Amino acid sequence: KQRALQDIRTRQPVTADGVEVELCANIELPEDCALSLENGATGIGLFRSEFLFLREDDLPTEEEQYQAYRAVAEAMRGQPVIIRTLDLGKDKIPKWQEESESPNPALGLTGIRLCMAEPQLFRTQLRALLRASAHGKIKLLLPMLSNLGEVRQTMKHLNEVKAQLREEGIVFDEAIELGGMIEVPAAALAVGHFLDHLDFISIGTNDLIQYSLAVDRNDDAVSHLYDPLHPAVLHLLQHIIATANRKGKPVSMCGEMAGDPQLTRLLLGLGLRRFSMLPIQLLKVKQRLLGADLARQQAIIDRMLEVGDSDELRALLEQLNA
Numbered sequence: 001k002q003r004a005l006q007d008i009r010t011r012q013p014v015t016a017d018g019v020e021v022e023l024c025a026n027i028e029l030p031e032d033c034a035l036s037l038e039n040g041a042t043g044i045g046l047f048r049s050e051f052l053f054l055r056e057d058d059l060p061t062e063e064e065q066y067q068a069y070r071a072v073a074e075a076m077r078g079q080p081v082i083i084r085t086l087d088l089g090k091d092k093i094p095k096w097q098e099e100s101e102s103p104n105p106a107l108g109l110t111g112i113r114l115c116m117a118e119p120q121l122f123r124t125q126l127r128a129l130l131r132a133s134a135h136g137k138i139k140l141l142l143p144m145l146s147n148l149g150e151v152r153q154t155m156k157h158l159n160e161v162k163a164q165l166r167e168e169g170i171v172f173d174e175a176i177e178l179g180g181m182i183e184v185p186a187a188a189l190a191v192g193h194f195l196d197h198l199d200f201i202s203i204g205t206n207d208l209i210q211y212s213l214a215v216d217r218n219d220d221a222v223s224h225l226y227d228p229l230h231p232a233v234l235h236l237l238q239h240i241i242a243t244a245n246r247k248g249k250p251v252s253m254c255g256e257m258a259g260d261p262q263l264t265r266l267l268l269g270l271g272l273r274r275f276s277m278l279p280i281q282l283l284k285v286k287q288r289l290l291g292a293d294l295a296r297q298q299a300i301i302d303r304m305l306e307v308g309d310s311d312e313l314r315a316l317l318e319q320l321n322a
């Protein structure tokens with residue numbers, strides 16, 4: 001089995017009926033790039049930049065951030081690297097933020113909201129990211145978007161920081177792409193509007209499931225209710241992917257669902273072509289897609305979007321993976 005997986009390493013990710021798929025890696029540290037490349041990733045689909053902000057007592061400087069982002073861009077040798085701007089709050093709370101007492105952190109100042117509230121922090125990160133973009137193919141990804149104002153505000157900051165850098169004679173990628181995480185149900189339902197203002201989107205299923213089902217992803221008492229196959233989740237995913245495909249904008253998935261080989265064929269059937277996952281999942285997912293015949297499986301997918309009964313859904317999933 002190990003041998004078979006190794007043979008898959010160098011194969012192109014194409015389904016049995018010829019549909020091309022992109023498999024990227026999720027990383028948390030620059031050092032994770034080596035493992036991503038070893039497992040055949042064709043880029044970084046999600047670099048969680050939080051590690052820089054969690055491990056130190058102080059905020060990282062622009063220079064420290066620049067070095068880390070540049071290291072990832074260079075390690076990936078020109079392959080695309082999607083770096084997510086700071087996504088703190090909820091489960092990830094740094095020392096300097098501990099005293100802020102949010103009555104409900106998951107609904108509080110998380111992700112992009114914290115960056116909107118702390119523009120200096122955000123602009124320092126944007127400067128570091130832009131400077132690093134001269135050394136590889138970096139794209140920016142905004143976490144926890146819930147309204148378009150956050151995209152507009154970000155563009156304003158980004159344009160101002162770019163103008164500053166130009167004035168200082170510092171080079172950066174003028175055409176750097178800006179994408180958004182779709183992980184709040186409001187953003188999922190209104191995804192068409194977000195797509196009109198962004199270059200690409202990435203689906204964060206971990207949070208999308210948590211917020212859709214009102215189930216804390218880290219609370220053991222309700223973990224049995226956390227269900228990626230809930231009909232509401234499937235419909236949201238179908239809507240997000242179909243809308244992006246119709247508008248001709250790239251859509252990828254970087255939540256844990258993307259790295260679950262049991263779900264690979266389902267996601268392909270919903271129209272997903274770009275997956276990003278932990279490096280160790282890449283070969284297992286590739287193995288599952290190499291054997292997939294999308295045309296033949298479409299009837300099962302259509303049926304899965306109709307049924308409400310979870311036992312029936314699981315039976316259909318088994319058929320899909322047979």
Ligand code: PEP
Nearest residue numbers: 183204205206207254255
């Ligand atoms: C997600 O929510 O699916 C996601 C990828 O982001 P994180 O797990 O870092 O919240």
Ligand code: MG
Nearest residue numbers: 183204206207
């Ligand atoms: Mg998330």
